[in-house]
Amino acid sequence: MLWNVTTVEYLNSGHLGCPGCGASLSMRHALKALGEKTVVVIPACCWSIIAGPFPTTALSVPLLHVPFATAAACASGVRRALITKGHQDVQVMVWAGDGGTFDIGFQALSGAADRNEDFIYVCYDNEAYMNTGVQQSSATPCGAWTTTTPGGKDFAYQKKDLIGIVLGHHPAYIATATVSFPEDFYLKFEKARKAHGFTFLHLLAACPPGWKIDSQDSLKVTRLAVDSGVFPLIELNESGELQQTYRPDSPIPVKTYLQSQKRFKDLSDEDIELIQAQAEEKNKKYLPA
Amino acid sequence: MNFMQNPPAQHTSEMLLGSDAIAYGVKLCRPEVIAAYPITPQTHIIETLSSMVDSGEMPSEYIKVESEMSAIAACFGSVAAGSRSFTATSSHGLALMHEMLHWFAASRFPLVMVNANRALGAPWNIWTDQSDSLAQRDTGWLQIYCETAQEALDTILLSYWLTERIMLPVMVMIDGFILSHTMEQLFVPEQDLADRFLPAYQAPYHLDTENPLSFGAAATPDNFYNLRKALAKTMKNVPKEIEEGAERFSRLFHRRYANLEGYRLEGAEVVIVSSGALTGTVRIAVDRLRDAGKKVGLVKLRLFRPFPREELLEMVQGVPDVLAFSRAVSYGAGGTLAQELRASLYHLESRPRIFDVIISLGGKEVFPETVIDVVQGMGGLSPVNSNWF
Numbered sequence: 218m219l220w221n222v223t224t225v226e227y228l229n230s231g232h233l234g235c236p237g238c239g240a241s242l243s244m245r246h247a248l249k250a251l252g253e254k255t256v257v258v259i260p261a262c263c264w265s266i267i268a269g270p271f272p273t274t275a276l277s278v279p280l281l282h283v284p285f286a287t288a289a290a291c292a293s294g295v296r297r298a299l300i301t302k303g304h305q306d307v308q309v310m311v312w313a314g315d316g317g318t319f320d321i322g323f324q325a326l327s328g329a330a331d332r333n334e335d336f337i338y339v340c341y342d343n344e345a346y347m348n349t350g351v352q353q354s355s356a357t358p359c360g361a362w363t364t365t366t367p368g369g370k371d372f373a374y375q376k377k378d379l380i381g382i383v384l385g386h387h388p389a390y391i392a393t394a395t396v397s398f399p400e401d402f403y404l405k406f407e408k409a410r411k412a413h414g415f416t417f418l419h420l421l422a423a424c425p426p427g428w429k430i431d432s433q434d435s436l437k438v439t440r441l442a443v444d445s446g447v448f449p450l451i452e453l454n455e456s457g458e459l460q461q462t463y464r465p466d467s468p469i470p471v472k473t474y475l476q477s478q479k480r481f482k483d484l485s486d487e488d489i490e491l492i493q494a495q496a497e498e499k500n501k502k503y504l505p506a
Numbered sequence: 507m508n509f510m511q512n513p514p515a516q517h518t519s520e521m522l523l524g525s526d527a528i529a530y531g532v533k534l535c536r537p538e539v540i541a542a543y544p545i546t547p548q549t550h551i552i553e554t555l556s557s558m559v560d561s562g563e564m565p566s567e568y569i570k571v572e573s574e575m576s577a578i579a580a581c582f583g584s585v586a587a588g589s590r591s592f593t594a595t596s597s598h599g600l601a602l603m604h605e606m607l608h609w610f611a612a613s614r615f616p617l618v619m620v621n622a623n624r625a626l627g628a629p630w631n632i633w634t635d636q637s638d639s640l641a642q643r644d645t646g647w648l649q650i651y652c653e654t655a656q657e658a659l660d661t662i663l664l665s666y667w668l669t670e671r672i673m674l675p676v677m678v679m680i681d682g683f684i685l686s687h688t689m690e691q692l693f694v695p696e697q698d699l700a701d702r703f704l705p706a707y708q709a710p711y712h713l714d715t716e717n718p719l720s721f722g723a724a725a726t727p728d729n730f731y732n733l734r735k736a737l738a739k740t741m742k743n744v745p746k747e748i749e750e751g752a753e754r755f756s757r758l759f760h761r762r763y764a765n766l767e768g769y770r771l772e773g774a775e776v777v778i779v780s781s782g783a784l785t786g787t788v789r790i791a792v793d794r795l796r797d798a799g800k801k802v803g804l805v806k807l808r809l810f811r812p813f814p815r816e817e818l819l820e821m822v823q824g825v826p827d828v829l830a831f832s833r834a835v836s837y838g839a840g841g842t843l844a845q846e847l848r849a850s851l852y853h854l855e856s857r858p859r860i861f862d863v864i865i866s867l868g869g870k871e872v873f874p875e876t877v878i879d880v881v882q883g884m885g886g887l888s889p890v891n892s893n894w895f
Contacts, residue, residue: 254715258583271729274720279713281586282722283579284605290576294539294583294591295713297567301538301589307715325579328572 232275237432239422250406260288262314289329309336315356330386343424389414392452429479460504524655524685525550531662534700538589541569541580547682574599588712597624611646616669633869640834681783765809774803791877
C-alpha cells in the first residue's frame with residue numbers, strides 16, 4: 218500500500234543517541250506519525266540523555282522529563298489538564314524504556330491503564346537498563362548477557378508477558394511494533410492516535426552496545442527478531458483479540474536471530490532449542506495475520 | 507447558650523470538620539485538577555472533594571490514583587500543562603512522594619498540598635506528630651503549620667496566591683485527628699470574595715504545542731548549581747511575599763496570619779516555641795503560668811520553610827531561656843525544632859539557652875498540665891541534650 222510520511226522532522230539533528238540506536242529512530246518515526254500536536258513525557262531512560270542537555274532540546278514538540286517510576290501518572294495529569302483547557306486534539310505520549318515500564322514504572326502504568334487514561338504509552342524495549350550500562354531488567358530475555366547477568370540471564374525466568382498484562386486492563390488499543398517494519402509501525406501509531414482511552418505500544422528497539430552488535434545492523438537484527446517469531450508483530454483487533462499483523466512466509470530459526478548478537482554468544486544448543494520452543498508456543502496464542 | 511459568633515461580611519458560618527474546612531478552602535480556589543490517594547487521617551479531605559466534584563459543585567478533573575507517588579506525579583503533569591492543582595496526604599504517603607517533592611520544587615511548578623501530620627511506622631501509629639513533614643524540610647517546599655481549622659481554610663487561599671507568585675510549591679500542615687477530625691465554627695468566605703483575592707492561574711511557562719519547551723533536561727554542574735541558587739534566592743524573599751499576601755488577605759477577609767506569632771511575650775523569662783495545634787494547648791498553659799506569676803510567653807511558629815529567622819530574632823532577643831517543643835526527632839542529633847532554633851540564633855553574641863524538649867511523638871497526649879510541669883521542672887532540664895519524658 219501507499220501511504221504518506223511527512224517530510225517534517227520533529228527529532229532534530231544534534232541528539233545524543235548512539236550510532237544505530239533503535240530508540241532514536243523509533244522516536245523520529247513515532248513523532249512523524251503523531252504530528253506536532255503531541256506532548257511527550259519521558260521518565261529516566263536512555264531518552265533522558267538522548268533528548269539533549271538543558272537548555273537545549275532535540276525535539277520540536279513539548280517534552281516533560283519525569284522521575285523513573287512516574288511516567289504514566291505524570292501523563293495522566295497532563296491529559297486531565299488538557300481536558301480542562303479543551304485541548305483534546307493534543308496527543309500525550311509516554312516514551313519509556315523497558316526498565317521504566319516492566320519494572321519501576323509498572324505500578325503507575327497499571328493505574329493509568331486501569332483508569333483508561335486517554336494517552337499513548339510507548340515502551341521502547343531494548344531489553345536491559347542500557348542507560349546505566351546494560352544491567353538486566355525483567356524485559357531481558359533468558360540467556361542474554363548483561364553486566365548483572367555475566368553468565369547469561371537464568372533460564373528460570375521467562376520474559377514478562379507485558380502485552381498480556383496490559384491486555385488484562387482492557388486498553389483501547391494495544392500493539393507491538395518495531396521500526397524495521399515501518400509500514401506496520403506507522404499504521405499502529407495511527408491507530409493509537411485515533412483510539413480514545415489508554416493505548417499501549419510495545420516497541421522492540423535494538424541497542425548496539427547492549428546487544429553487542431554493529432551499529433549498522435540494528436534494523437537487520439530487529440527484522441530477524443520478527444521473522445524468527447521472537448518478537449511477533451501483533452495488535453488488538455476490533456473483536457478484542459490479539460492478532461498478528463505480519464507473518465513471515467518462511468519463518469527463520471531463532472538461532473539465526475540469537476547468533477546475530479554477541480550478548481547470546483554463550484548459549485548452548487539446548488538453550489537455543491528451548492528458546493525456539495518458547496517462541497513457537499508464544500506465537501500460537503495469536504490469531505494469524 | 508449560643509457559642510456561635512456572627513460571621514464577618516461575605517462569609518457564612520458553619521460547624522465543620524477541619525478536613526471539611528480544607529475541602530471548602532480548596533473549592534474556593536477552583537483547582538482544575540485534583541489527584542489523591544487515601545490515607546488516614548487525610549481521607550475526609552479527599553472524600554469531601556470527591557463529593558463536590560461528583561455533584562458538579564466543582565468542575566475539576568479528579569484523578570483517583572493508585573498511590574501517593576502517582577498523586578503527586580499526576581499533579582506534576584497537570585501543573586506542567588498549566589493547571590492549578592491540588593493533592594493531600596499524610597505520613598507514609600508523604601514519604602512515598604519524597605523523590606517527587608524535590609522534582610516539583612526544583613522544576614519551579616506551583617502546587618498546594620495539605621499534609622495531615624501523622625507519625626511514620628514502625629510500629630503502626632496513625633496519630634499526630636511532625637516526623638513526616640519535617641523530614642521533608644530540604645526538598646524546596648514551603649511549609650506552613652496551622653493551629654486551627656479556620657487558619658487551615660484561610661491558608662489554602664493564601665498558599666495558592668503565594669505558590670503561583672513565587673513558583674515554589676507549598677505544603678500546608680494540619681495535625682492529624684486533632685484538627686482533621688474535630689469540628690469548630692468556621693467562617694467560610696463567599697466565592698466572590700475568594701475570586702477577588704485569587705485570580706485564575708496564568709502559567710508563565712507550560713507544555714504548549716504552540717511554544718514547545720523541554721522541562722527537566724539534564725543540566726551541567728554549573729547550570730545545575732545556578733538553578734538551585736535561584737531557588738534559594740526565591741526562598742529568601744518568601745517572608746516578604748507572605749507579608750504582601752497577608753496584607754491583601756486582611757483587607758478582604760479581615761483576618762491576618764503572621765509567620766510567627768508572639769503571645770504574652772512582655773518581660774518573658776521563658777519562651778516556649780511550638781507549632782501546629784499543640785500551640786492551642788500551650789496558650790492555656792501560658793495563661794495559667796502567668797496567673798501564677800511566672801514570666802512565660804509563647805512563640806507560635808507558623809512558617810517553618812523558609813525558616814523566619816529575622817522575625818524570630820526580634821521575638822526572642824534578650825530572653826534568657828527558650829523551650830523548643832519538638833514533635834519530630836533527628837535521631838542521634840535531637841529535636842528538629844531545637845536544631846533549627848539553635849542554628850538561627852547561633853550568630854548572636856548574647857543568645858538564649860535553647861532547651862530541646864521532645865514533647866510528644868505518635869500522638870502522646872499533651873495537656874496544659876504537661877506543659878506547666880515542663881516549665882516548673884526546668885531546673886532539671888538539660889540545655890545541651892534532648893529532654894525526653
